[in-house]
Amino acid sequence: MSDEVLVERRGAVQIITLNRPEAKNALNSAVAEGIAAAIDELDEDDELRVGVLTGAGGTFCSGMDLKAFLRGESPVVPGRGLGGLTLRPPRKPLIGAVEGWAVAGGFELLLACDMVVASATAHLGVPEVKRALVAGAGAALLLTQRIPQAIALELLLTGDPISAERAATLGLVNRVTAEGHALDEAVALASTIAANGPLAVAITKDIARNASDWTATERWDKQAELMEPVFTSEDAREGASAFAEKRPPVWKGR
Known part of the structure; x- marks a missing residue:
């Protein structure tokens, strides 16, 4: 596991932290492979019951690292999808814990999570069309299944972000916390689930x-x-x- 993805345990809960704060936790090949390895550990270790995915430095994830992409790196793991996650989520529950921005591929990582906890100052969105791109790691395919089609199309076609409160109203976020408390709340939710069979x-x-x-x-x-x-x-x-x-x-x- 590289330093760009940190993994820790709190009891039966595994915490996966994207650790590129200087790059707003943008996804490069090392991060994708690190997430995939952590997910394998989550599913294979009987002592781990629930995972939490979060980002360091006050940002969840800004999406694909375009500079790394131009260098020839890919944030896609074959058979696993963007960030080693979107195409094949874990068998065990995974909760996203969001501070700051979760946009583009970062938002699509959240769609691969089973639940989301976000701070009140968080923002979520899919700005790909603003860059003449398509949100092809899950948002264009799945967002209309999660929220009303007209609202999903507004998000996809304008590229404008929404607040955590708005996302909670739409059903994309389970719990909204005070700034800085998303991870603790996500771990508390994960611990409740981990206590079950x-x-x-x-x-x-x-x-x-x-x-x-x-x-x-x-x-x-x-x-x-x-x-x-x-x-x-x-x-x-x-x-x-x-x-x-x-x-x-x-x-x-x-």
């Missing part, structure tokens, strides 16, 4: 994320197929036992 959390995310791609005739069967290992797991028995015995559960992830 890890198998159930991962499968619930899988169903919720993918159900829209299933036809009406197949969705119940697909859900049942995914759920069956959860209901026959040791954790399911532990959850029932802990409830009956009025004690905290001890999850094993199996």
Whole structure:
């Protein structure tokens, strides 16, 4: 892991920090590969339950590093997408914690997250059209699925950013905090999720994320197929036992 992406643990929560504050945490190849490696660690380590993605220096991410791009670098990891994330998000929940600006590719990283916590002074947007580009790392494809089409088109076609409060009203942001507190609030949210059964959390995310791609005739069967290992797991028995015995559960992830 390079110094351009920092990874730490707070209990069962992994914190991934984009660490190029001098470049507004713009995405270059090192950052993309660092995020991809961190996501692999999140999914492979049973002690980690939830990830939080944030940026250093009061900015989340300003998008692709155009200077690095001109040098021939790519912020896309093959098979993983922009920032090593947009095409293949983690199996476990990922929360974006936003201070300052999350624009262009930085905004598209947030669309790959499952939840977003932003400070009141944060701004989000997709200014690609202002540079004669297309928001091709997820915004043009996904934004109309997340918010009303007319509003999504306004954001995509004007390129103008919106405030965290406006983003929360639209449903793009879960929680708005005072400036400087987005990471702490995101970790608190992640810790609440991490206290739940890890198998159930991962499968619930899988169903919720993918159900829209299933036809009406197949969705119940697909859900049942995914759920069956959860209901026959040791954790399911532990959850029932802990409830009956009025004690905290001890999850094993199996």
